[in-house]
Amino acid sequence: MKSERETTESSRLESSSSETDAYYYRARYYDASPGRFLTEDPVGFLSGGINFYEYVENSPLSFTDPNGLQAQPGGACCDDKKLKRGIKQVQDAFANAAATKSAIFQKYAKCLQKLANDPDVKCGPPPKNQPTACGYHSPLSPSTTFITPNGSTGQGGCGPTKGTIAHEMVHSCIQNDLAQPPMNTIDEEKQAYGIECQLWGLACNCARDPKKCGY
Ligand SMILES: [Zn+2]
Numbered sequence: 001m002k003s004e005r006e007t008t009e010s011s012r013l014e015s016s017s018s019e020t021d022a023y024y025y026r027a028r029y030y031d032a033s034p035g036r037f038l039t040e041d042p043v044g045f046l047s048g049g050i051n052f053y054e055y056v057e058n059s060p061l062s063f064t065d066p067n068g069l070q071a072q073p074g075g076a077c078c079d080d081k082k083l084k085r086g087i088k089q090v091q092d093a094f095a096n097a098a099a100t101k102s103a104i105f106q107k108y109a110k111c112l113q114k115l116a117n118d119p120d121v122k123c124g125p126p127p128k129n130q131p132t133a134c135g136y137h138s139p140l141s142p143s144t145t146f147i148t149p150n151g152s153t154g155q156g157g158c159g160p161t162k163g164t165i166a167h168e169m170v171h172s173c174i175q176n177d178l179a180q181p182p183m184n185t186i187d188e189e190k191q192a193y194g195i196e197c198q199l200w201g202l203a204c205n206c207a208r209d210p211k212k213c214g215y
Pocket residue numbers: 031032033034167171189192
């Protein structure tokens with residue numbers, strides 16, 4: 001699945017200059033969700049704050065781990081059981097007819113169900129400059145959702161894991177949709193928090209006003 005996605009992205013890069021521009025624009029986007037008060041700072045990424053490349057270099061086995069649930073060696077580990085349960089809860093919610101009452105789910109239904117049914121969810125350490133992040137995704141692979149140890153347990157200010165997973169999947173769908181112009185950070189957070197709120201009543205205050213949650 002991973003190599004398939006990479007092929008797709010490579011094809012996109014070669015297809016046209018405007019798409020290439022869009023890809024790179026979004027490639028700079030970086031999301032560190034919950035903690036509920038963290039900022040998203042593309043410049044921070046560009047200045048190396050995320051240390052994603054460093055992470056990949058230091059932990060190539062972890063990064064490509066097919067089970068996707070191993071934390072960075074030496075770091076805190078995710079609770080694999082809770083993480084897997086969270087994925088299952090997201091699958092159930094997305095598959096359930098009740099979920100379609102969510103306008104945000106409906107908006108991204110096709111993409112979200114695809115992501116949930118073939119989840120590429122990995123445990124990853126929080127970015128060094130955002131140690132309380134609950135989840136994030138890599139600009140190198142927008143379809144991959146990373147959940148931090150705190151995010152996998154709902155500790156440290158993180159909400160339930162299902163919410164963090166769904167939140168990140170909305171970001172993935174928005175950022176993978178290269179047919180649409182890039183969405184600004186606040187609007188994107190409204191969508192990402194919005195699905196948590198509409199499906200489970202989580203983080204509704206953040207969905208109403210992401211600025212109050214640090215964005
Ligand atoms: Zn977010």
